[in-house]
Amino acid sequence: MNLLLIAGHGAGDPGAVWNGRREADETRRLAADVQQALSGRCTVGRYPEARNAYSDYQTGSLNQTAQFSQYDAVLELHFNASAAGTDGNLKGVEAYVTTTETDTALASAVCSALESLGFPNRGVKRKNWAVISAARRQGVPAVLLEVCFLDDGDDMALYDRRYNEVAAALADAAANALGWKGEKPMTYEEFVSMQERYEQERAARLPGAWSAQARTWCETGGVLNDGRYGSHVTREELAQALYNLAGKGR
Numbered sequence: 437m438n439l440l441l442i443a444g445h446g447a448g449d450p451g452a453v454w455n456g457r458r459e460a461d462e463t464r465r466l467a468a469d470v471q472q473a474l475s476g477r478c479t480v481g482r483y484p485e486a487r488n489a490y491s492d493y494q495t496g497s498l499n500q501t502a503q504f505s506q507y508d509a510v511l512e513l514h515f516n517a518s519a520a521g522t523d524g525n526l527k528g529v530e531a532y533v534t535t536t537e538t539d540t541a542l543a544s545a546v547c548s549a550l551e552s553l554g555f556p557n558r559g560v561k562r563k564n565w566a567v568i569s570a571a572r573r574q575g576v577p578a579v580l581l582e583v584c585f586l587d588d589g590d591d592m593a594l595y596d597r598r599y600n601e602v603a604a605a606l607a608d609a610a611a612n613a614l615g616w617k618g619e620k621p622m623t624y625e626e627f628v629s630m631q632e633r634y635e636q637e638r639a640a641r642l643p644g645a646w647s648a649q650a651r652t653w654c655e656t657g658g659v660l661n662d663g664r665y666g667s668h669v670t671r672e673e674l675a676q677a678l679y680n681l682a683g684k685g686r
């Protein structure tokens with residue numbers, strides 16, 4: 437599972453600007469934290485931060501930079517702005533897919549994820565924005581997410597207050613929508629403990645009848661007689677068995 441995250445605007449284009457905040461900065465900060473939150477669950481590619489995917493579309497270098505066909509899905513992050521630039525009327529999250537998109541799972545999931553944190557859900561809409569259309573033409577489902585309204589004080593206050601949850605919720609939504617089956621990344625301690633359990637289970641396996649003669653010979657000869665016939669042999673145990681075989685260990 438392989439997701440391409442694109443932070444909208446940048447490379448000289450700030451996107452929406454309000455109250456000292458720039459959309460291009462917010463999309464990059466959030467993309468980094470969504471990527472971090474997805475680690476271990478999903479391979480995440482990031483469109484080069486110093487570039488502006490839309491400008492690259494205009495100059496014809498988008499496809500080569502993005503390599504869309506390597507990905508299972510594309511999520512392009514933006515923040516909304518109302519034409520009036522005033523606080524109050526327009527709030528919430530919305531997501532866009534192209535007019536021909538048949539796979540709206542990711543778009544619905546990211547909207548619902550932010551709705552669960554208190555953002556009004558403006559729903560999944562269809563528009564052939566340049567970058568998601570380019571991805572779709574390469575056969576990759578693509579979503580343009582307008583996280584919330586950068587020029588709405590309530591939206592941004594909620595966004596700031598629950599920022600960590602926003603990043604985590606978007607990551608969870610993407611992982612679920614892209615078919616992550618729920619395995620969590622394993623810690624080293626968990627790996628060791630499972631390995632030990634596996635070895636114990638192996639050791640407890642009963643040997644087959646085919647080896648009966650050989651086992652009797654080993655046991656009566658004192659070569660190998662701990663009965664752990666399903667376990668793996670360490671070099672240390674091999675050394676001891678050979679020593680026993682040579683008659684020195686008895």
Ligand SMILES: [Zn+2]
Pocket residue numbers: 444445451452459514515
């Ligand atoms: Zn934007």
